[in-house]
Amino acid sequence: MRTNDAAGRVRAKRLPREVRERQILDAAVEVFSQRGYHAASMDEISEVADISKPMVYAYLGSKEDLFAACIRREATRLMEAIAAGVSEAGDRPDVQLWHGLRAFFGFVGEYRDSWRVLHRQASAQGGPFAQELLDMRRRAISLVAALLLNTSDSDAATLHADAMAAALVGAGESLADWWLDHPEESAGAVAARLMNLVWMGFGNLVDGQMWQPPK
Amino acid sequence: MRTNDAAGRVRAKRLPREVRERQILDAAVEVFSQRGYHAASMDEISEVADISKPMVYAYLGSKEDLFAACIRREATRLMEAIAAGVSEAGDRPDVQLWHGLRAFFGFVGEYRDSWRVLHRQASAQGGPFAQELLDMRRRAISLVAALLLNTSDSDAATLHADAMAAALVGAGESLADWWLDHPEESAGAVAARLMNLVWMGFGNLVDGQMWQPPK
């Protein structure tokens, strides 16, 4: 059923809680992404979600709770996207990495707001938020580290796998962040750029050697 | 001359403007770094600077002005540190890069608050702040791109120098950011890690080949 509110806008009425929660989370991600945590107001979020403020409090709790819920949902989405990408690659480590990177940048490109909330906003706030983030990052690093350990059992690789994974994950996060401000690139191009950088190294790249996706 | 204020603390009196401005900027960097732009209050900044709030407004202007002044000062410091590092290297591009990275991570390690304000806070706020940041990043990217162009005149290198420089700068920023949360590493170790990653690439690293600083 539908009604016209004071401003004459049509507003959907009496939807089930599940639907409203999704609307609210969508709106919150959008507003947190554009304004930042502190500058975002619950009034604006409720307005974008097309619902009144008390409903936001009834369903998702305080502003902190709401923000944490945003982070959790978006982090889960992202990790699922990456895992799906990696799992559809074969067993060549470079190809696995390539698919993982493509899935990652694909996600960031498609859900820019999600990424902005996850990386820029959450890491700028301290406390419990950053914790959620660190958990996600830890999972990503584990994934990459396991992948790198597959490539070789030389001592050097074993010794530095964790650190290198952290560096790669960091580089990926940062490149995604950079990409937010340079939207002219395609997801594949950004992914290829990072793949070349970390797999070949400048030392080879300047000699004209490049990594190429197979087939 | 010195007096005791109401709380019995000793407070320096009637210092020249120049000194007060430095105190205020130092305090502002510290508070912005720890609280974030919005959560930082001018009251707290003035308290940390050991001066009254109207003096902050008299000398540095509004909260926005103050934040912009912080970014400008810290960005200048950082770029000077990097330039000094690079200029004391010889003409081998890898060594120049190595010195630049060491200077960069040395700065971040020594002035963590500065880095936090520069990267985390400034990039989380939109508008004029991010602009200051983009300027600094552009200068850094130009520096690195020029350095990379020195390594070779192959077409591949020329074509991608800017993009690769952007990726490297992004990776460096991100690794520095990561380092904020992993203070157990030394600046040199973090710099070496990134140097290896970008110069050798995983493809070589897993075979046990590593880049070594000369001498």
Place this chain on the structure above:
DNA sequence: CCACGTACCTACTGGCCAGTAAGCCTACTG
């Protein structure tokens, strides 16, 4: 058709904080 629960609202409060008004104190200058 009544009772009860759930969806939903308007309209407020209390606190925090950016920014300011209005002037005091001290050092120097003539």
Place this chain on the structure above:
DNA sequence: CAGTAGGCTTACTGGCCAGTAGGTACGTGG
């Protein structure tokens, strides 16, 4: 010593916003 300029303060205001009190509609099972 009179004048003045700049360093410095206390004590306020006005607005914004998180969070809430206290309701009104709507539907459904008995």
